[in-house]
Amino acid sequence: MNKVIANAEEAIKDISDGAVIMIGGFGLCGIPENCIAALVKKKVKGLTCISNNAGVDDFGIGLMLQNKQVKKMISSYVGENAEFERQLLSGELEVELIPQGTLATRCLAAGYGMPAIYTPAGVGTEVAQGKETRNFNGKDYLLEFAFEAGFAIVKAWKGDRDGNLIYHETARNFNPLMAMAGRITIAEVEELVPAGGLNPDSIHTPGIYVHHIFQGKGYQKRIEQRTVRKKV
Amino acid sequence: MNKVIANAEEAIKDISDGAVIMIGGFGLCGIPENCIAALVKKKVKGLTCISNNAGVDDFGIGLMLQNKQVKKMISSYVGENAEFERQLLSGELEVELIPQGTLATRCLAAGYGMPAIYTPAGVGTEVAQGKETRNFNGKDYLLEFAFEAGFAIVKAWKGDRDGNLIYHETARNFNPLMAMAGRITIAEVEELVPAGGLNPDSIHTPGIYVHHIFQGKGYQKRIEQRTVRKKV
């Protein structure tokens, strides 16, 4: 089943103003650089972005923030971004903060057709406000709902014509979860391999969850916190 | 972290009469043959077995049934087994039938620390009797609880010292789910590889879920429905 398209511009052509989009990645690790660049170029506005983080000032979702394309961020951690802070404090940007595991599991729920899940994260905190709490076996849990997103944009290491995806190291993070959760899922990959070029035992995202796939180019793969040790 | 033990006898030494055990596999595909043989030899009795199927008369869980070791089966499909039928009709054996997806997801819930999940499977049928039904977005779902099992016994293709597991083809099935769901998880593998011998991107069950691992021997890997086509 051929899901290959030419490039990021074609991939995002149906994303219009006001769309709800999931964007994979953790920090700048495993983000769909090509699609983000295309969204910036397209200047689509009023977006709701579900993404664990919001990029940095000059990369990742930060570029969309600079361009004032984002109406609302749904994230677990949004530091490292001065423009983000400015828009938040000025009221231009709405932010919903969600515990990281809850964010991940609400994606999983969407991908697995479960309308809601129970998690203890946030019980007794302001995250619990307005949410249903239920006790199972002596422990309290919050009812959290599956996400609904028109589009999911993910970045994989390798992919094939059928949309099967394999991620690399910790660049996996939220990508396979969001890939399952979008109504339309767009995957950009570092390497597009021929049909049968992936080991069917090693696929992280089966192609049934992916609608469009293309090989990205010019990946920068920026490092946020370069930390090294000295050779002794 | 070395979790390697010598053999199946050592693996099951803590399983005693009345235990609740999950056993991986779909039909005879991907079943822990060595551990089943050891359980038969040990004659441990009064077991509650959570397993998608109940083997055939002379293999798999069927061997434990012949030996009258099973008090209760929790399965989705239990055909292909005359002794099973005899024990069921005579009242010696208790059976709880669960939709296959519900069985799988109740394992996932246990492995992911979710006390319960919602699924539409069985709504409006006798499976729904005594269960809580809840409507989300116009559709009814049943509340189904995470399994609690003292032991999970799974079969993988390859494994390492740390308990990381990789399954092969459709022998994966329930194995990774049950591996996550047991309080104590025992893995038998066709090939035990040295530490670092598995690609960390390709691991299906991270070792944190596995307590004991050993290399099995003499795998029969029986085929239930040999179906072929003729070369033209």
Place this chain on the structure above:
Amino acid sequence: MPLTKEQIAQRIARELKDGYYVNLGIGIPTLVANYIPAGINVVLQSENGLLGMGPFPYEGEEDPDLINAGKQTITTVPGSAFFDSAMSFGMIRAGKVDLTVLGAMEVSEKGDIANWKIPGKMVKGMGGAMDLVASAKNIIVAMMHTNPKGESKLLPECLLPLTGVGCVKKIVSDLAVLDVTPGGFKLLERAPGVSTEEIRSKTAGKLVIEGDIPEMQF
């Protein structure tokens, strides 16, 4: 002439659309794979954990680790992917499988289906049927119009224990193609040489016949 099992499968295969992900149940539904129309690409899902199921293996090439949900030895096609049972039913539950074809003992005019249990007989279990019928976007039932006693299997209400409620969209029987509509079973096509009167007499549930009903062509 009522349709043969192969013809039922062949007729159902015409419902396939290019790009469909399809789950085929045991029995007649399995045969649908043999009649996929030219130019139509579909991917077969097997709920024990495979996307991209291929034909049965050549003799001597059977792989015990590679079976379908009916426990038959199978093969894969290029671009296949394996996954665990939770993800398998996850993608079914999430509506990613476009079409499910399965057999039935009874279907009601409301789209209820019974196909797993006969009271008094040994119950083997529902397997994945309840998950499939509760979750599939689109369900076609492949079945005989009547049971061996000649009694209709298309009923006002199912008499057997239900597998799922209000989920069947279309039925292809040996006599007819019917949609399940709010008004009842709507007759769409007749098997070659089978009259609307015969179908009416063998359909216990409410049958809607509007205008001329075409014959199936093979």
Place this chain on the structure above:
Amino acid sequence: MPLTKEQIAQRIARELKDGYYVNLGIGIPTLVANYIPAGINVVLQSENGLLGMGPFPYEGEEDPDLINAGKQTITTVPGSAFFDSAMSFGMIRAGKVDLTVLGAMEVSEKGDIANWKIPGKMVKGMGGAMDLVASAKNIIVAMMHTNPKGESKLLPECLLPLTGVGCVKKIVSDLAVLDVTPGGFKLLERAPGVSTEEIRSKTAGKLVIEGDIPEMQF
């Protein structure tokens, strides 16, 4: 002498047991990895999707696809495994991680913890902290006993918005090791040269002192 950050980490490292899976938070907790006692094997979990975290890479060997939850470049050890964020928090929620070490702004005598938000300041988010504190089997907090103004961070009730309720089991501060017990903060050890009186004066929450309190040895 109050402990240095390194000494706090060193003291916490003594709580590690052979075979532990451990999640280390950002800041002082990260330093614990440098002091794992000889003969003790632990596996470090990083909640962005890794079991088997190794030390920082040598210069020039940084891999942008390989980072920890603090977004620092890292390495892996043999036997490591990568997974997605749902499985990562799944194993945390299921109690498979034996010990979580994290920092805190405030801890209450009931084990409540606040470490994510200061009203009036830019809120960066809770990241995985709420999941970790709600789910971890065993939580040790690494923190300064007082804030820069000299006010106690061990309180009868947290004043800041909570991260989790009744979850902290043990605190290692620059002044003391304390267990959170039903009776309050139970003093177990003093930093070298720090008196019980000083600890008492800097602990706003209920402090339990029974018998002689030993000094930590380094």
